[in-house]
Amino acid sequence: MATDDIYILGITMTQFGKHKDKDVLDLATEAALGALKDGGVSMKDMGVLAAGNLMGGARPIAQEIQKQIGQTGIPAYNVSNACATGATALRVAYLTVKSGEADFGIAVGVEKLAGVGLLAGGARKEDGDTWQRSGRYGAVAPVDGRIGTDTMPGVFAQIGMEYGHRYGGANFELFAQISEKNHSHSTLNPLAAYTKKMTLEEIMGDIMIAYPNTRPMCSANCDGAAAAVVVSGSKLRTLSKEQQRRAVKISASILTSDPYQEACQVLPDVNTLTRMAAKQAYEKAGIGPDDLDLVELHDCFATAELVHYDNLMLCPEGGAVDFFKSGATWRTGKMPVNVSGGLESKGHPIAATGIANIWEICHHLRGEAGDRQIQGAKVGLAHVIGLGSACGVHILEKSAA
Amino acid sequence: MAEKKAEQIPFVDYLKLGDKPHLVANECTACGARFFDRRSACAKCSNTTFKPAPVATEGILRTFTIVAFAAPGIPVPFVSGVVDCAGTSVRANIVNCPADPRHVTTGMKVRLTTYPIGTDAKGTEAINFGFEPIA
Ligand SMILES: [Zn+2]
Numbered sequence: 001m002a003t004d005d006i007y008i009l010g011i012t013m014t015q016f017g018k019h020k021d022k023d024v025l026d027l028a029t030e031a032a033l034g035a036l037k038d039g040g041v042s043m044k045d046m047g048v049l050a051a052g053n054l055m056g057g058a059r060p061i062a063q064e065i066q067k068q069i070g071q072t073g074i075p076a077y078n079v080s081n082a083c084a085t086g087a088t089a090l091r092v093a094y095l096t097v098k099s100g101e102a103d104f105g106i107a108v109g110v111e112k113l114a115g116v117g118l119l120a121g122g123a124r125k126e127d128g129d130t131w132q133r134s135g136r137y138g139a140v141a142p143v144d145g146r147i148g149t150d151t152m153p154g155v156f157a158q159i160g161m162e163y164g165h166r167y168g169g170a171n172f173e174l175f176a177q178i179s180e181k182n183h184s185h186s187t188l189n190p191l192a193a194y195t196k197k198m199t200l201e202e203i204m205g206d207i208m209i210a211y212p213n214t215r216p217m218c219s220a221n222c223d224g225a226a227a228a229v230v231v232s233g234s235k236l237r238t239l240s241k242e243q244q245r246r247a248v249k250i251s252a253s254i255l256t257s258d259p260y261q262e263a264c265q266v267l268p269d270v271n272t273l274t275r276m277a278a279k280q281a282y283e284k285a286g287i288g289p290d291d292l293d294l295v296e297l298h299d300c301f302a303t304a305e306l307v308h309y310d311n312l313m314l315c316p317e318g319g320a321v322d323f324f325k326s327g328a329t330w331r332t333g334k335m336p337v338n339v340s341g342g343l344e345s346k347g348h349p350i351a352a353t354g355i356a357n358i359w360e361i362c363h364h365l366r367g368e369a370g371d372r373q374i375q376g377a378k379v380g381l382a383h384v385i386g387l388g389s390a391c392g393v394h395i396l397e398k399s400a401a
Numbered sequence: 402m403a404e405k406k407a408e409q410i411p412f413v414d415y416l417k418l419g420d421k422p423h424l425v426a427n428e429c430t431a432c433g434a435r436f437f438d439r440r441s442a443c444a445k446c447s448n449t450t451f452k453p454a455p456v457a458t459e460g461i462l463r464t465f466t467i468v469a470f471a472a473p474g475i476p477v478p479f480v481s482g483v484v485d486c487a488g489t490s491v492r493a494n495i496v497n498c499p500a501d502p503r504h505v506t507t508g509m510k511v512r513l514t515t516y517p518i519g520t521d522a523k524g525t526e527a528i529n530f531g532f533e534p535i536a
Contacts (some may be wrong), residue, residue, distance in 0.1 A: 127474070130521040136438035138414030140527050145475030146412065146518060147529070148492035149468045154481055157466035162483070165464055165507035172502070182449060211467035211478075211502060260445040263490035265436060267464070267483045 003234035006094055007247040008396070009104070010039020013356040016224035016347035017193040018114040024053055028061065028110035029068045031225035031352075035106060039166075039229040040243050043070030046229070047102020050077040050092035052085035052109045052351040065108060072104075082386025083300065085109055086226060086354025087255070091392065093230050094253045103235040109356075110225035111349035153210035153218050153301060155387070158267055160303025161212070163310070164309040170306060171319035176203045179217040179302040179344055181330055186341025188331075188372035189194035193222040193347030217302035226355035245399060248362045251285035252395040253378075258388075267381045270304070270385050274311035277393040282313070282380070285395040293377040294364055295335065296357035298385045299342040311335070312383060336374055339364075354392055357382040365398040407520060412529035413437075421458075422515045422530065428454035435489050441512060458513040459535065460486035465507065466499050480505050484532050496531035510535040 012034030014027055022030075028051065036042055038041065043066075051062035062076035064170045075096075083086040086109030093105030131140035137147075144150040164170030180200050186192040199217055206214040230238075236247055256277040282288055289312065297312060299305035306320050314335055315323035323329070329337035340346045342362040361380035363369045378398045385391050402521035411417065415424050415437045426435035431448035435456070442449045465482035468475075482505075496514065498504050511532035518529045 114430075127519070128521075130523055131525055131527050133414065138439070140410065140412055141518070143413065145468070145471045145479065146494065148483075148494060149466065149471070149481040151468060151471060153470070154466045154468045158464040158481065158483060161466065161507060162464035208467075208469045208478075210469060213466075260434070262434070262488075263483065265438075265444065266490040266492045 003232070003237070005233040006250045007231050007233065007236050007399070008228050008250060008358070008362055009041065009231040009236065009243060009247055010035040010037065010229040011189060011227070011355070011359045011362050013040055013226040014141040014224050014351065015191050016222045016349060017113070017293060019223040022223070024056065024061070024110050024112050025064055025068055027112070027223060027225035028053070028065050028108050031110065031227035032065055032069055032106060032108050035227035035229045038185055039231070040240065040366065041104060043072055045104045046069045046072070046074060048075050048077070048096040048105040050079050050089040050105070050107045052079040052089045052108035053111060054080060054082065054085050054350045055111060061110065074153040081390045082388045083298065083350050084318070084354055084384045084386030084392045085351040085389035086356070087384045087392025087394065088354065088390065090228055090230070090355055090358065091255050093255050097230050097232050097329060104229060104231050106227060107227050107355060108225065108227040109351035109354060111351045112223045113349055114223045115221070124158045149210070151210060152167060152387070153213045153345050155268060155305045157210045157213050158299035159270055160301070160306055162267070163307045163320065167321065167344055172204065173200070174321060174324065175212050175217060175302040175306065176200055176214070178279050178299070178305045178324060179203050180339050182299060182342040182344045183216060185331055185372070189346060192341040192345055193220050194262055194341070194345045196336060213301050213303055217344060219300045219343035220345065220349035222349055224347060224349035224352045224356065226352040228355050246366050246397045248365050249397040249399060250394060251287060251397045252281035252393065254284065254393045256280070256391045262266050266366060268387055268389055272310050273389055273391040274308060274383065274385060275313070277391045278312045281393040281395050287379060290316050291379050292335065292363065294339060294374045294380045295337045295383070296340060296360050296380070297383040299338055299344055300348060300385070302344065304385070305337070305342070308383060312381065327352055331372065331374065339372055343391060354384040357384060358377060358394055358396065361396045365396060407524055407526040409526045409528050412518060412527050416528070416530050418515065418528055422513065423458050424456040424491060424513070424530065425453045426456050427451040456489045456491065457475070457487035460484040460491065460493065460511060460532070462509050462511050462532070463490070464509055465495060465505055467502065467505070482532070484511055494531045495533070497533035
């Protein structure tokens with residue numbers, strides 16, 4: 001192993017779903033202690049901690065975690081970057097180790113969302129009794145619902161429909177088939193929030209949230225946490241053979257924000273920054289999309305998964321519909337996507353998602369994925385999008401040791 | 402006896418009422434990028450000067466969704482979309498058209514229209530814009 005490479009030494013995700021008896025700290029510390037144990041290290045070894053809990057607002061979640069599992073005085077970063085919060089936390093730990101300031105770092109993402117209608121209607125201010133201009137549009141009342149929609153299912157529905165308008169072939173049934181795939185995949189993932197197979201008819205006949213996204217085509221709000229311990233290549237050399245064997249190389253860790261594009265302030269452009277991140281990641285890793293054995297991408301809605309096939313260059317430009325129809329992205333296909341069940345079925349505890357998707361990849365690269373193991377997996381890619389926007393792409397490789 | 406006409410105000414700053422209602426964007430004087438909000442500088446080139454630019458009132462519906470679950474107070478279902486108005490993208494509701502995918506399709510031609518959204522305690526009527534299909 002090259003001494004300047006960075007590895008994931010330990011990684012954990014908790015059960016996703018409803019955790020009535022566990023609070024945010026119970027979940028965060030369960031994941032953190034799990035990742036430390038998985039890596040065969042302790043809090044005393046850690047040189048940096050980065051943590052995120054999007055719904056916690058200004059809460060210093062990193063220090064709160066330390067107060068439960070080890071106040072060692074190391075730098076603690078509280079990270080917030082929408083749905084890319086977990087990936088951003090991981091990148092903070094990665095960069096600290098990469099810089100040589102620490103040998104080990106830990107990143108934690110946690111969320112309690114079960115029962116929250118967050119990604120559907122959302123909150124909205126009341127109209128006042130007299131019209132008063134406010135905000136940067138000088139609107140006399142809230143614009144959401146009156147000038148387009150701010151709801152996530154609606155925004156991502158438009159993103160998918162726009163792809164269909166540009167390239168053709170994307171319709172309600174096709175988007176529902178993507179969801180059918182992810183729900184089917186989740187039946188093999190015991191940590192998924194939902195593990196029920198759903199037929200195409202059930203998916204299309206379910207409650208419509210924002211056409212063409214019905215309820216099972218939307219990410220599942222749930223509770224959960226994930227944590228990862230990173231280590232420098234030089235330090236890893238001094239650890240046990242077993243630790244070296246299970247370590248997963250971070251061949252690329254990329255974070256982008258959305259560059260200006262016409263219309264990007266009218267409808268968020270999740271495409272350009274994802275394509276940029278993917279391109280940079282492939283270059284950095286010296287790996288092409290054809291080398292990937294599996295991909296976990298940000299299917300916050302079924303309509304989003306389609307566009308990211310293209311953005312991550314898993315298919316020729318404009319070819320996402322045919323690519324999906326070929327069966328490539330089913331777990332039996334040539335490019336399995338979201339074998340965890342994805343956000344639609346595994347669940348989407350926001351700040352945990354950007355680490356949980358990396359856990360899924362690591363699980364396969366280590367050959368520890370049990371019934372859902374992608375046989376012989378050596379290289380995987382994990383992608384997240386936080387609307388606003390932030391995109392995290394990580395390429396991970398099985399350890400050569 | 403003629404009733405006094407209620408005073409009308411546009412729902413947002415960038416909607417201009419009058420005989421020919423239209424939208425006015427802030428156009429960057431350096432690169433031509435257009436924005437609808439109050440600007441600090443241009444997101445494309447960072448230039449800080451802008452001029453008002455009227456936006457075409459007809460366009461093509463580039464994408465849409467039919468929102469069935471919205472925040473309290475918003476009548477559902479409604480159609481939200483992005484209209485390409487001769488190169489300037491505009492976010493709006495699609496109105497005067499049934500909110501179902503048989504009547505709303507990407508690529509359809511639409512034009513700007515206005516409608517009242519309510520009258521406040523002082524009797525002032527707020528006028529919003531939307532886009533309607535061109536028959
Ligand atoms: Zn400019």
